[in-house]
Amino acid sequence: MKQILKSRVPALALLAVLIAAWELTVRQAGISALVLPAPSAVAKTLWNSLATGYLWPHIGATLAEMLLGLALGGAAGLAMGVALAESALLDRVLKPYVIISQVVPKLALAPLFVLWFGFGMAPTVVMTALICFFPLMENTLTSLRQVDPNRVQLFRMLGATRTQTMLRLKLPAGLPGILAGLRVALVLALVGAVVGEFIGASRGLGAVIIAAQGMMDTPLMFAALATIAAIGLLGYQATLMLERRLLRPYADHS
Numbered sequence: 264m265k266q267i268l269k270s271r272v273p274a275l276a277l278l279a280v281l282i283a284a285w286e287l288t289v290r291q292a293g294i295s296a297l298v299l300p301a302p303s304a305v306a307k308t309l310w311n312s313l314a315t316g317y318l319w320p321h322i323g324a325t326l327a328e329m330l331l332g333l334a335l336g337g338a339a340g341l342a343m344g345v346a347l348a349e350s351a352l353l354d355r356v357l358k359p360y361v362i363i364s365q366v367v368p369k370l371a372l373a374p375l376f377v378l379w380f381g382f383g384m385a386p387t388v389v390m391t392a393l394i395c396f397f398p399l400m401e402n403t404l405t406s407l408r409q410v411d412p413n414r415v416q417l418f419r420m421l422g423a424t425r426t427q428t429m430l431r432l433k434l435p436a437g438l439p440g441i442l443a444g445l446r447v448a449l450v451l452a453l454v455g456a457v458v459g460e461f462i463g464a465s466r467g468l469g470a471v472i473i474a475a476q477g478m479m480d481t482p483l484m485f486a487a488l489a490t491i492a493a494i495g496l497l498g499y500q501a502t503l504m505l506e507r508r509l510l511r512p513y514a515d516h517s
């Protein structure tokens with residue numbers, strides 16, 4: 264723990280310098296809080312929003328949408344990546360449609376999702392799942408295809424089935440790449456949840472930003488953005504901890 268905290272000192276020092284410069288610039292230049300609030304005003308708004316309980320339901324809604332979308336999109340991406348890696352026919356047939364589904368902007372599909380799934384959490388979860396799908400699918404596909412062919416051939420010579428080869432060789436060997444895709448998917452899940460809340464949502468940090476914009480409450484907008492950034496950083500660190508735990512047995516045997 265001390266080593267982790269020590270490694271974070273430079274980043275925290277840079278953050279303190281940037282915040283101090285921001286505060287000083289706003290005060291010295293007399294910039295209106297409507298244009299750019301000082302960090303002290305943002306911190307005060309954030310504290311009051313948390314203390315009064317205003318932000319907690321919105322944080323909970325965004326977290327729920329992010330995690331549900333990540334679970335659905337991640338599971339589908341992992342399954343599709345395995346299927347395409349194992350079947351050249353499926354790869355030729357389905358890969359073009361997967362690419363098409365990703366090049367279409369998700370924000371352009373948001374009104375359709377609201378029309379199909381109604382207002383509330385469902386359209387945001389669907390959008391988040393679609394955004395999370397591709398990183399895990401592509402990383403899984405690439406990682407499984409890069410497994411040493413000699414080791415695959417050895418498993419076949421030993422009489423291992425395709426399922427046994429997948430579970431005991433390919434997935435463990437491809438785990439670092441798959442987990443890297445999970446990290447990317449988690450960050451994108453948060454982005455997808457917030458962007459999805461911009462359209463038709465009454466709860467969530469994205470809805471708070473839209474409401475604050477309508478009220479011309481810039482400190483509240485920055486407070487919501489700071490909360491989103493904190494959730495993203497904590498989620499990313501959680502995936503790093505999960506990755507270290509899952510990869511530890513393979514590091515011990517190497």
